[in-house]
Amino acid sequence: MEGAKISLLITKDLVKWFGDTHAVDHVNFTVKESEVLALIGSNGAGKTTLVNLISGLFRPDGGQILFRDADVTKQSVHGRIKAGIARSFQLVNLFDQLTARDNVALTIFSREGKIANLVALAASDSAVWDEAHEILKAFGLEAKARTLAGGVSQGERKLLDVAVAYALRPKLLFLDEPTSGVSTREKAPIMDTVTSVVRSTGISAAIIEHDMDVVFNYSDRIVAMHQGAILADGTPDEIRRNETVITNLIGTTEAR
Amino acid sequence: MSVPVPAPRTTASATRPLRIAVPIAVLLALVPLVLPPYSSILLAYGLVMAIGALGFNLLLGYTGLLSFGHSAYFGVGAYAVALMVKYLRVASMELFLVGAIVASVLITSLFGVVCVRYTRIFFGILTLALSQVLWSLAFKFFWVTGGTDGLRVPTPSLFAGLVTGAGDKIAFMSHAYYYYVLITFCVCVALMWVIVNSPFGMALQAIRDNETRAEFVGVQIWRYRWVAFLVSGVFTGLAGALWVPLNGLTTPDIMHWTFSGEIVFMTVLGGFRSFAGPIIGAIVFNYLKTYAVGYTVYWQLLLGAVLVGLVLSLPTGIVGTASRLVARFQGRS
Amino acid sequence: MDVVLIHLLNSLLYASVLFLIAGGLSLIYGVMRIVNLAHGNIYAFGAYVTAWVIGSVAAGASAPVWLALLPAGALAAAVLGAILEPTLLRPFYPRAEEYQLLCTFGLLMILEDLMRFIWGPYPLSASSLFESFGSFSVGESIYPTYNFLVIGVGAAAAIFLWAFIYRTKFGVVLRATSQNMRMASALGVNVNRVYIEAFTLGCFMAGLGGAIIVPSQSAVLGMGVDALVLAFIVVVIGGLGSLEGALVGALIVGFVREAGITWFAEIELAVLYLIAALVLLVRPAGLFGRP
Numbered sequence: 001m002e003g004a005k006i007s008l009l010i011t012k013d014l015v016k017w018f019g020d021t022h023a024v025d026h027v028n029f030t031v032k033e034s035e036v037l038a039l040i041g042s043n044g045a046g047k048t049t050l051v052n053l054i055s056g057l058f059r060p061d062g063g064q065i066l067f068r069d070a071d072v073t074k075q076s077v078h079g080r081i082k083a084g085i086a087r088s089f090q091l092v093n094l095f096d097q098l099t100a101r102d103n104v105a106l107t108i109f110s111r112e113g114k115i116a117n118l119v120a121l122a123a124s125d126s127a128v129w130d131e132a133h134e135i136l137k138a139f140g141l142e143a144k145a146r147t148l149a150g151g152v153s154q155g156e157r158k159l160l161d162v163a164v165a166y167a168l169r170p171k172l173l174f175l176d177e178p179t180s181g182v183s184t185r186e187k188a189p190i191m192d193t194v195t196s197v198v199r200s201t202g203i204s205a206a207i208i209e210h211d212m213d214v215v216f217n218y219s220d221r222i223v224a225m226h227q228g229a230i231l232a233d234g235t236p237d238e239i240r241r242n243e244t245v246i247t248n249l250i251g252t253t254e255a256r
Numbered sequence: 257m258s259v260p261v262p263a264p265r266t267t268a269s270a271t272r273p274l275r276i277a278v279p280i281a282v283l284l285a286l287v288p289l290v291l292p293p294y295s296s297i298l299l300a301y302g303l304v305m306a307i308g309a310l311g312f313n314l315l316l317g318y319t320g321l322l323s324f325g326h327s328a329y330f331g332v333g334a335y336a337v338a339l340m341v342k343y344l345r346v347a348s349m350e351l352f353l354v355g356a357i358v359a360s361v362l363i364t365s366l367f368g369v370v371c372v373r374y375t376r377i378f379f380g381i382l383t384l385a386l387s388q389v390l391w392s393l394a395f396k397f398f399w400v401t402g403g404t405d406g407l408r409v410p411t412p413s414l415f416a417g418l419v420t421g422a423g424d425k426i427a428f429m430s431h432a433y434y435y436y437v438l439i440t441f442c443v444c445v446a447l448m449w450v451i452v453n454s455p456f457g458m459a460l461q462a463i464r465d466n467e468t469r470a471e472f473v474g475v476q477i478w479r480y481r482w483v484a485f486l487v488s489g490v491f492t493g494l495a496g497a498l499w500v501p502l503n504g505l506t507t508p509d510i511m512h513w514t515f516s517g518e519i520v521f522m523t524v525l526g527g528f529r530s531f532a533g534p535i536i537g538a539i540v541f542n543y544l545k546t547y548a549v550g551y552t553v554y555w556q557l558l559l560g561a562v563l564v565g566l567v568l569s570l571p572t573g574i575v576g577t578a579s580r581l582v583a584r585f586q587g588r589s
Numbered sequence: 590m591d592v593v594l595i596h597l598l599n600s601l602l603y604a605s606v607l608f609l610i611a612g613g614l615s616l617i618y619g620v621m622r623i624v625n626l627a628h629g630n631i632y633a634f635g636a637y638v639t640a641w642v643i644g645s646v647a648a649g650a651s652a653p654v655w656l657a658l659l660p661a662g663a664l665a666a667a668v669l670g671a672i673l674e675p676t677l678l679r680p681f682y683p684r685a686e687e688y689q690l691l692c693t694f695g696l697l698m699i700l701e702d703l704m705r706f707i708w709g710p711y712p713l714s715a716s717s718l719f720e721s722f723g724s725f726s727v728g729e730s731i732y733p734t735y736n737f738l739v740i741g742v743g744a745a746a747a748i749f750l751w752a753f754i755y756r757t758k759f760g761v762v763l764r765a766t767s768q769n770m771r772m773a774s775a776l777g778v779n780v781n782r783v784y785i786e787a788f789t790l791g792c793f794m795a796g797l798g799g800a801i802i803v804p805s806q807s808a809v810l811g812m813g814v815d816a817l818v819l820a821f822i823v824v825v826i827g828g829l830g831s832l833e834g835a836l837v838g839a840l841i842v843g844f845v846r847e848a849g850i851t852w853f854a855e856i857e858l859a860v861l862y863l864i865a866a867l868v869l870l871v872r873p874a875g876l877f878g879r880p
Contacts, residue, residue: 081473082474093469095461095462106458115458120454122455122457164473
């Protein structure tokens with residue numbers, strides 16, 4: 001469990017200002033290979049901003065982002081995806097006018113560099129469609145393959161969002177609140193599906209979560225953020241016993 | 257162990273559309289044999305506009321970009337032909353088409369670089385403004401473009417000189433040239449159909465539906481919009497090249513924003529959220545214009561009022577409304 | 590020397606009118622996040638009404654009367670705006686933006702022909718007012734005195750608007766609604782009323798631009814779209830939604846256009862667009878714009 005696990009992602013003194021506030025304040029954040037990490041913190045702690053910086057939605061005001069030993073700080077979103085970073089969104093972000101399998105298939109076409117193809121019918125590339133079907137099946141969505149993404153249930157949309165990000169075959173998958181807006185009894189099945197897919201392929205996942213049950217039941221490691229800085233970093237047991245974390249976060253969240 | 261689901265196939269397969277398209281193509285091919293020459297010439301104009309509208313709708317319907325300046329590319333195609341006649345003494349239709357494509361590629365790639373960084377309003381006004389700039393240039397450089405008098409274009413030779421325009425011009429236009437237009441039209445429709453059903457076409461629709469997510473599945477937004485802009489402009493430029501021998505003359509008017517407005521109108525009339533919408537809209541509009549222009553001099557007023565009405569109450573146009581009615585009818589029986 | 594002065598005055602003249610048009614466009618966008626493609630035709634409408642009132646209706650009257658009637662175009666444009674916003678624009682706020690663009694484009698076409706229908710295809714002039722102001726000498730040249738009125742109105746409008754938006758209660762409400770419509774609504778602001786007021790004000794400005802320029806150049810068909818095309822350069826350079834941007838952009842465009850007309854008339858519009866394209870590439874939001 002411990003030991004020399006290779007670092008996949010390292011941020012060094014990452015800084016982001018919004019006006020006068022330090023949204024991300026000299027953060028040194030790491031994600032190791034093949035681990036599931038939970039990123040916790042109260043609202044405004046900087047979790048989503050950190051993910052936005054790493055995935056390329058925002059440019060940092062200072063610091064560095066290293067991914068698999070390469071400096072991606074100045075890389076475009078496209079470059080980071082090619083390097084192996086993918087993400088899902090807190091507010092589900094899908095192509096609602098396309099079917100579930102179109103959503104996944106498009107991602108695969110993009111990954112394979114096939115979207116530059118103007119004069120070939122998308123329908124004729126069976127390899128892509130077969131893979132899309134496999135991915136949907138892994139996420140339990142094969143029954144909804146031909147349904148428009150805008151027409152499936154909220155829980156299924158959250159899973160589809162993850163599936164689309166997963167279809168990029170990233171090395172590091174960021175999931176922004178994958179169970180938010182979903183009823184409590186649906187959370188476990190969603191997390192079971194997501195973590196089983198992640199662990200079976202050996203990729204790493206960093207999950208922003210507010211639900212402490214989810215956090216403690218599914219993660220190998222927990223990173224707690226507060227007011228833009230990292231408060232604590234350790235295994236679930238260590239975090240459970242950490243006084244500062246308890247007072248600042250766990251005590252104030254709705255789970256307990 | 258559940259029954260394996262057959263591998264999901266198609267977002268589109270070619271058989272159904274072909275079952276509709278082939279009979280229609282046959283009907284269109286029969287027109288010069290059955291109807292008087294005037295009818296086939298009129299229809300030729302409609303088919304030419306349909307190619308232009310098809311190109312325009314790649315941007316609007318599939319990429320979500322509303323251009324108010326497509327008259328510029330139509331004009332570029334038309335003037336490329338006219339200038340080839342004037343300076344190079346060319347008379348071959350094939351060379352005209354090549355020249356128009358080259359010219360369209362040059363202008364759209366240039367305009368595209370500026371325009372595709374923006375969406376919606378800015379894109380709309382930028383395209384409008386750039387086409388006005390081109391119009392003003394066509395106007396002002398009258399020693400090249402003939403100014404308001406325009407440039408004449410004689411009957412071209414078709415199929416690498418095999419068919420010439422010598423002899424009765426009406427017969428030529430209503431038969432030989434009509435078939436040339438029809439063939440080009442069929443090729444363009446087939447090509448556009450492949451493009452919108454290609455992985456590229458899927459990427460465009462993704463950009464239309466959710467730009468942020470498209471970026472985060474690895475689509476480079478500007479690049480894809482730019483290519484769409486290019487393809488769109490080239491189709492419309494091709495239409496301009498086909499139009500000018502029919503009209504015999506090209507003037508700066510076709511680069512004016514009012515013509516862009518007509519392109520927008522015919523596409524919205526037909527229904528911009530469907531593949532066939534622009535085609536049907538263009539052909540219907542062509543007939544409407546020919547007959548209505550005789551009734552009123554306030555053509556813009558009529559167009560504008562109908563456009564507003566369409567957008568308010570029938571936003572899916574002819575094709576969309578027809579499909580809805582058919583679906584309701586089928587639902588009842 | 591006096592030639593330079595005349596060029597300067599002409600630049601300020603263009604800038605005045607452009608500021609009014611572009612400022613109106615920016616104001617409407619800033620508050621309502623819509624761009625009315627027919628905005629240029631509202632300017633043209635103002636020009637036509639004033640030209641008609643001064644040149645036809647009150648043709649036999651005297652200079653003071655004409656001067657008093659000058660704002661007629663601005664008022665007519667404001668009334669037109671007040672009618673258009675609730676009827677043709679409001680239905681489109683909840684819908685996809687393409688429909689809004691299509692609607693205002695349709696409006697552009699309607700207004701263009703409406704003006705032709707009402708006033709005919711020939712230019713309408715109010716030159717009587719222009720001539721009554723006479724001219725004065727600038728060094729060895731003469732310059733029309735009326736142009737000072739135009740420059741003056743432009744400057745006054747800029748000051749008045751600044752005061753209105755930053756010093757009055759309505760201005761506060763306007764700014765609040767532009768920054769956060771939902772929040773303003775939650776705080777009790779009648780957003781519908783703010784929208785109609787902002788739109789009316791924007792149209793008033795455009796109409797005023799048309800009204801003050803028409804005595805020195807006639808109202809012609811097509812002036813609306815020409816103005817829109819120029820106003821667009823102004824907001825690209827200055828930033829859409831910013832009044833300071835509209836002012837600075839108008840001055841820049843005014844100067845470049847004057848230089849263009851003097852030295853490279855055929856490609857003057859193309860040069861302006863080249864500059865706009867460069868600005869877009871370097872500073873996409875414009876000099877004072879916000880995204």
